[in-house]
Amino acid sequence: MDAKTQARYEARARIIKAMAHPTRLFIVDELARNGERCVCKLTEMIGADMSTVSRHLATLKSAGIVEDERRGSQIYYHLRIRCVLDFFACVESVMKCNAKDQQRLLVS
């Protein structure tokens, strides 16, 4: 694999890696559902330290998945691109397929 190809896959992996964490996945899902949320609300929903949530948001932001916007004393985050939701649909079908195989193993 030449350097250019390598670099292209690394760039893609960076974006996917930004989604590869349960908390960040929750955030994306929540932003998709609700449009936007401030850090404090997300922190409350997630139940981790606010500094931890802030770092997850920074990860998503630097990947270009979310954007932030200050309003008053709070900072609101929202999705930058809707299609990240396609991830969920596909992940669900992988899970469903896995479950089916599981089932088949139990039965046989």
Add this chain to the structure above:
Amino acid sequence: MDAKTQARYEARARIIKAMAHPTRLFIVDELARNGERCVCKLTEMIGADMSTVSRHLATLKSAGIVEDERRGSQIYYHLRIRCVLDFFACVESVMKCNAKDQQRLLVS
């Protein structure tokens, strides 16, 4: 976030995490393009130790993204679910969006 919700996001994250590596992304792309490949061929294309490639394949397999099949002395891997390709399309649009912002910064 209650335990059940937490578990659901963890399960999803496991699948996405399996794709979150340049080498594994390359493998998925190659399998999508070519249908199937044996470990030796992938190893040759990637240019890493075969043991490393084998572990990446094991990661993809345990997430339910690929399946393996022995034929003769070689083991062939193929995608189990096509929709993982949607990931690429979305990742591309995130990258395109990022590039556009980059551009805007340079111009202004």
Add this chain to the structure above:
DNA sequence: TGGTCATTTGGCTAAACTTGCAAATAGCAG
């Protein structure tokens, strides 16, 4: 049975990631 080829696994090290606490920042109200 012994040998060979393809693949996986064990062991180890270095690097990356996650997290909470405490301290720093930033905007806002008085």
Add this chain to the structure above:
DNA sequence: CTGCTATTTGCAAGTTTAGCCAAATGACCA
């Protein structure tokens, strides 16, 4: 300016991941 609230950053500890080499496994052939 001072205090207050929301958010981010520095730091340290613990956990996970990636990679290579060497050894083990598995299928196949002579």
